[in-house]
Amino acid sequence: MEMRGRSVEDIFHDFKGRRAGVIKALTTDVEDFFSQCDPDKENLCLYGLPDERWEVNLPVEEVPPELPEPVLGLNFARDGMQEKDWLSLVAVHSDTWLLGLAFYFGARFGFDRAERKRLFNMINELPTIFEVVSGTSKKQVKEKSSVSNNSGSKSKSGSKVRAPETQGRQSKALQSKDEDEGLEELEDAEHGEAFCGACGENNDGANEFWICCDICEKWFHGKCVKITPARAEHIKQYKCPSCSNKRAR
Numbered sequence: 001m002e003m004r005g006r007s008v009e010d011i012f013h014d015f016k017g018r019r020a021g022v023i024k025a026l027t028t029d030v031e032d033f034f035s036q037c038d039p040d041k042e043n044l045c046l047y048g049l050p051d052e053r054w055e056v057n058l059p060v061e062e063v064p065p066e067l068p069e070p071v072l073g074l075n076f077a078r079d080g081m082q083e084k085d086w087l088s089l090v091a092v093h094s095d096t097w098l099l100g101l102a103f104y105f106g107a108r109f110g111f112d113r114a115e116r117k118r119l120f121n122m123i124n125e126l127p128t129i130f131e132v133v134s135g136t137s138k139k140q141v142k143e144k145s146s147v148s149n150n151s152g153s154k155s156k157s158g159s160k161v162r163a164p165e166t167q168g169r170q171s172k173a174l175q176s177k178d179e180d181e182g183l184e185e186l187e188d189a190e191h192g193e194a195f196c197g198a199c200g201e202n203n204d205g206a207n208e209f210w211i212c213c214d215i216c217e218k219w220f221h222g223k224c225v226k227i228t229p230a231r232a233e234h235i236k237q238y239k240c241p242s243c244s245n246k247r248a249r
Contacts, residue, residue: 006109012122015102018048019129022094023200025054026087026133028225031245034083037075045070046090048098068104070097084134091133099123132200135218197240198224213240 025033025046036056037044047055047070059069071093078086102123106116130136195202196210197218209222209229214237222228225240232238 006105008106008111008115008119008122011102011105011109011119014050014105015098015123016126017050017052018101019098019126020052020199021048021054022046022091022098022129023132023198024052025056026091026094026129028198028241029054030087030242034078037078039075039078041075043072044075045072046074046094048094068097068100070094088130088134091128091130095128095130098129127195127200127202129200132195132197135197135216195219196221196224197242211238213238213243215239215243 025048033046033054033056042058044056045059047057049055056075059065059072071090074090074093077089081089102119103116106119111119127136197213197216197220199221201221209232210219211222211225211227211232212219218240220227220240222232227235227238
């Protein structure tokens, strides 16, 4: 599986594509992923592919493999753990694999110290797969929501929708604070990033539509979960694909 280019940007593009594929497997496609990880099958691996797809497959027969392999046997632990813990475990191993794969390419292509540091910094700007799957970045999301509430108009009461010109919901973080404490907390919140629970990307576009799941309280790009602002207005309680799949099972 040869890289098309050998620059830092090429490897980072490969990393982002594979990462997006793994995040899909562990969030929006979690029901399909769960069913493919049958403990009765042989050692299985979760592969993230450069074109943002994922697959569960056996390890390659070549020894040593052309590329570093993901962790083996993730399917064996599926029924021996709580689903949330199992997904978090897969996420941690996937983070390790993707980071190792990126620096494998860096070593193979002879990156110097400055290039390795630049590659790591680019990767480190993104939340880890574990953070996306486990909701560790939820606090940052809520801080970002607080900033929106204080800079734009309010959305309808109880709404967890953020849309152009109407971003925000009732914030708990900035209630009953004196002026000095409020300004200090708002300044801290401005550094928070809102990360989508489906694609893991942050809030790059100020006018991009977002929606929050009422069950797990993760934020999602509307386009990632196929929800439009118009449709969101008629949803009393929004459940993301992952929470909907859990209820179905």
